[in-house]
Amino acid sequence: MLSTCLLVMNNKESLVIFSLFLPFLAFVVASSDDTLQQGAILTSSSYLVSAKKVFTLGFFSPPYSKENYLGIWYTNDSQSHPVWVGNRNTPIHNNSGVLAIDNTGNMIITHNGGDTIELYTTQTRDNKTATLLDSGNFVVREVNSNGTTGHVLWQSFDYPTDTLLPGMKLGVSHRTGRNWSLTSWLAEGVPAPGAFTLDWDSRRGRLIVRRRGVIYWTSGVLKDKAFEFIGKSDPRNVVYDYINVTSEEEEYFSYSLIKDSRCTPEGRKAISGWMLDYNGQINDQDRPPIARVDLCYGYKTRGSGGVYEGCELWEQPTCRNSNRS
Missing domain, CATH: 2.90.10.10 (Bulb-type lectin domain)
Structure with a gap:
């Protein structure tokens, strides 16, 4: 046999x-x-x-x-x-x-x-x-x-691809030189590496989404278990516990699920995954988006409020003066 x-x-x-x-x-x-x-x-x-x-x-x-x-x-x-x-x-x-x-x-x-x-x-x-x-x-x-x-x-x-699971790390290992980073899919249904990356900025204690190397969005500083530009966890959906580790061997961000929340449905206490979409948006399963990075176009600053929270202002093209040829 x-x-x-x-x-x-x-x-x-x-x-x-x-x-x-x-x-x-x-x-x-x-x-x-x-x-x-x-x-x-x-x-x-x-x-x-x-x-x-x-x-x-x-x-x-x-x-x-x-x-x-x-x-x-x-x-x-x-x-x-x-x-x-x-x-x-x-x-x-x-x-x-x-x-x-x-x-x-x-x-x-x-x-x-x-x-x-x-x-x-x-x-x-x-x-x-x-x-x-x-x-x-x-x-x-x-x-x-x-x-x-x-x-x-x-x-x-x-070797993460485009999804951060509870317990996974974003950051760097000084011992091995390994960098933990997410890279989006190229398109819907195409797992090849796409345009967007999600990294942990250990120096400033924040998450960064880049498009082809250009910073599109930042989470703001992680302080008191919350990010400046990521809405607080809704216990009816899920409760995140953010982890920030800095040591001689490694610097990284991770998260876990708080499973003792009485408001969170049982099915959502175990299933989670921050997915960097091919258009830059960060989603977690069928829950409300974590970050609407897809709405960042360089004209709205991260302090603009609403869905533009965290968006970075880019250098815009210089328009021609009417007196110039």
Whole structure:
């Protein structure tokens, strides 16, 4: 039963993959599992589901697209916007994608018609596993000789796409030099990097949205657990607890959900994700927008009030004088 035929039950084209792929016997991961073991494979028809079934990881196609991506989404809303995309720069043009940890310990995506996509590479040949956590983080760990898992070697939280989940970081690690930043999708249904970025300005203690490097919007300073230009949490929707850490090793912004609010519906105490839309707007699921960055056009300053709170004033083009040619 554990033969290479398991890969080709749904796609004859996948036969090509086996000449390039696992030199050991592989088995398709069960869709109820939260962990990808070394020697197992995840195909376009199988999934990882976190222990409490909060998140699902698998291959998906955006609406009106034939391209496939490896992504993570909330399990109870499979039609929602994915919170993470593993191959946003290298889409797969068919449904032949296969995720696996190969016999050298690398976590890779192979597919018919393209080069191998490397998510995690290593110089050691120790046994490894990849687990989808209930936080939405996808982590690779080494497996000790006694079968227990060791420290985290790689995690999806270190490679954010356009969504900030509770517990994720925006900022910088001075120890590794890694920068945590969001980058919007190129367009609706196109996960490729777009024009907008969301960063943490640790020097001034604020969030910044840039469009192609130009500051569009700022949150204002984080003070007394609130931002100047982000409305206070509505307990009927969600209550955020903002976190600002500055140390020798790292500087970052993060947030969590206050789950003991009596006004917040139970379903909203666990589901959240700040998504930087392709037009610059910051949304959290179906709640009111966090920031209407899409309304910033450089003519309204951040003190203008209303929906223009936080907008930056840009240098405007100089009009020609009527006496000039």
